[in-house]
Amino acid sequence: MSKPKHHIFVCTQNRPPQHPRGSCAAKDSMAVLQAFWAELQKRQAYEQVGVTYSGCLGPCEHGPNVLIYPEGVLYNGVAPADVEEIFTSHIENGQPVKRLLAAESVW
Amino acid sequence: MSKPKHHIFVCTQNRPPQHPRGSCAAKDSMAVLQAFWAELQKRQAYEQVGVTYSGCLGPCEHGPNVLIYPEGVLYNGVAPADVEEIFTSHIENGQPVKRLLAAESVW
Numbered sequence: 001m002s003k004p005k006h007h008i009f010v011c012t013q014n015r016p017p018q019h020p021r022g023s024c025a026a027k028d029s030m031a032v033l034q035a036f037w038a039e040l041q042k043r044q045a046y047e048q049v050g051v052t053y054s055g056c057l058g059p060c061e062h063g064p065n066v067l068i069y070p071e072g073v074l075y076n077g078v079a080p081a082d083v084e085e086i087f088t089s090h091i092e093n094g095q096p097v098k099r100l101l102a103a104e105s106v107w
Numbered sequence: 108m109s110k111p112k113h114h115i116f117v118c119t120q121n122r123p124p125q126h127p128r129g130s131c132a133a134k135d136s137m138a139v140l141q142a143f144w145a146e147l148q149k150r151q152a153y154e155q156v157g158v159t160y161s162g163c164l165g166p167c168e169h170g171p172n173v174l175i176y177p178e179g180v181l182y183n184g185v186a187p188a189d190v191e192e193i194f195t196s197h198i199e200n201g202q203p204v205k206r207l208l209a210a211e212s213v214w
Contacts (some may be wrong), residue, residue: 070176
């Protein structure tokens with residue numbers, strides 16, 4: 001990966017089932033990660049976009065969490081079905097997907 | 108974690124010992140991650156700095172790799188002994204540590 005224009009981090013933190021914080025992995029964030037990788041491949045956007053999994057990004061209760069740099073936009077509650085919209089609206093057209101944005105109290 | 112001023116990603120990707128790409132984990136990047144977390148605690152910089160582990164950042168042969176956003180600075184070959192300098196020079200004084208910067212051909 002050369003320096004990407006947008007770098008998408010998908011939290012895949014896991015925790016035991018009884019853990020009070022829960023985790024993004026327990027909310028199937030691996031499927032979100034795979035959807036991002038599939039979309040990256042579909043669009044052949046490897047030179048412009050990086051997709052990387054990450055450890056905990058903080059607001060576990062609102063996961064799956066997806067963080068995009070350098071703009072520093074955090075999305076909460078992302079599902080595989082949201083990935084195409086994030087690519088088209090945010091990555092291609094520079095318009096973050098408002099309905100998924102983390103609240104100011106969170107990020 | 109609220110939105111950090113600097114977000115440090117430490118690659119902790121692992122691969123089998125015989126894998127041709129090697130991995131940052133095989134070069135003890137977990138110790139680098141722990142050094143960043145310890146320095147974060149020492150400086151009580153939780154409001155300004157995020158430290159998160161990540162999957163592969165690309166140039167495995169030059170690892171351990173550390174990527175800092177939003178500035179998009181990639182460091183190669185980071186050792187635990189480099190962490191204090193990265194905090195003091197880069198994070199506190201805005202001067203990236205030149206000797207550790209990834210080459211332009213890499214990033």
